[in-house]
Amino acid sequence: MSNFRVAVHVTPRRGILDPQGTAVAHALQTLGFAGVADVKVGRHIVIDVAAKDRDSASKAARQMCEKLLANPVTEDFEIATVEPA
Amino acid sequence: MKFGIVTFPGSNCDYDAFHAVTDALGEEAVYLWHRDTDLAGADVVILPGGFSYGDYLRAGAIARFSPIMGEVLAHAKRGGPVLAVCNGFQIACEAGLLPGALLRNASLSFVAETVRLRVETASSIFTAGYTPGQILRIPIAHGEGRYTADTATLDRLEGEGRVAFRYVNQAGVADEAANPNGSMRSIAGIVSDAGNVLGMMPHPERAVEPLLGSSDGLALFESLLSRVSA
Numbered sequence: 001m002s003n004f005r006v007a008v009h010v011t012p013r014r015g016i017l018d019p020q021g022t023a024v025a026h027a028l029q030t031l032g033f034a035g036v037a038d039v040k041v042g043r044h045i046v047i048d049v050a051a052k053d054r055d056s057a058s059k060a061a062r063q064m065c066e067k068l069l070a071n072p073v074t075e076d077f078e079i080a081t082v083e084p085a
Numbered sequence: 086m087k088f089g090i091v092t093f094p095g096s097n098c099d100y101d102a103f104h105a106v107t108d109a110l111g112e113e114a115v116y117l118w119h120r121d122t123d124l125a126g127a128d129v130v131i132l133p134g135g136f137s138y139g140d141y142l143r144a145g146a147i148a149r150f151s152p153i154m155g156e157v158l159a160h161a162k163r164g165g166p167v168l169a170v171c172n173g174f175q176i177a178c179e180a181g182l183l184p185g186a187l188l189r190n191a192s193l194s195f196v197a198e199t200v201r202l203r204v205e206t207a208s209s210i211f212t213a214g215y216t217p218g219q220i221l222r223i224p225i226a227h228g229e230g231r232y233t234a235d236t237a238t239l240d241r242l243e244g245e246g247r248v249a250f251r252y253v254n255q256a257g258v259a260d261e262a263a264n265p266n267g268s269m270r271s272i273a274g275i276v277s278d279a280g281n282v283l284g285m286m287p288h289p290e291r292a293v294e295p296l297l298g299s300s301d302g303l304a305l306f307e308s309l310l311s312r313v314s315a
Binding site: 016017019020023043068069071073074 | 142143146150178179184185186188189190191192193231233234235267
């Protein structure tokens with residue numbers, strides 16, 4: 001077993017109203033970032049996990065997202081990075 | 086009839102539910118701790134409002150894995166009634182007892198006020214004491230109550246008569262101004278496909294006597310009493 005640090009991104013699904021993202025987009029536009037078209041506010045979750053190898057660490061993280069970290073009704077997730085820790 | 090009221094760390098409407106059941110309805114209630122692994126013989130389970138586990142991750146996401154929830158799911162699977170209010174509704178959706186999800190209010194504000202609800206069906210065990218189209222005054226208090234589901238789910242809920250309550254204005258119309266949280270199709274409460282689980286954001290347990298400003302929630306508890314055999 002080795003130790004891995006897995007980072008996952010959980011974001012509101014496209015097409016689902018994200019009022020937080022809309023508020024942030026408006027604030028950015030007000031600050032002069034005229035090119036801002038859309039903002040989604042999600043979560044960045046870092047997990048330290050012991051696993052056989054990089055693949056099993058990634059697979060475990062995927063299951064964690066499916067079971068708990070992301071809501072399958074409203075959110076999408078991606079495994080951003082898997083690094084030795 | 087015996088009601089089992091689940092207390093999670095952060096629940097804050099368990100006492101209100103207890104008061105509604107014992108003092109207003111005159112029935113028996115017991116508190117069930119989230120670590121308990123049996124329902125103490127309860128005929129009806131109440132998942133009360135509050136902020137279980139601080140709403141960490143997502144409202145209701147952690148509470149659904151409490152030890153007691155295994156028993157609640159088994160009870161629901163047997164056809165046992167579950168009343169899921171506010172945070173309880175969020176937990177029930179996370180646990181898969183009800184379809185959809187409750188997201189951050191469209192306004193981004195926490196909303197605490199008395200709203201008007203239109204009774205959409207009187208054929209559930211929870212709403213048998215009302216008449217369809219009846220307007221109720223029931224308080225809400227939540228930051229994450231925007232009911233969200235995909236179009237197919239919404240159509241199915243409506244087609245099967247499973248929308249229990251909608252937010253409406255004084256005239257009984259479900260318009261945008263009367264929708265306090267941006268819920269899809271102004272949905273305030275739904276029942277499960279088997280009809281034995283009701284999830285709703287408004288608090289019927291806080292509207293059970295004139296002193297509280299409304300008694301309109303009492304008939305929901307009376308409906309259960311008349312329609313569920315203990």
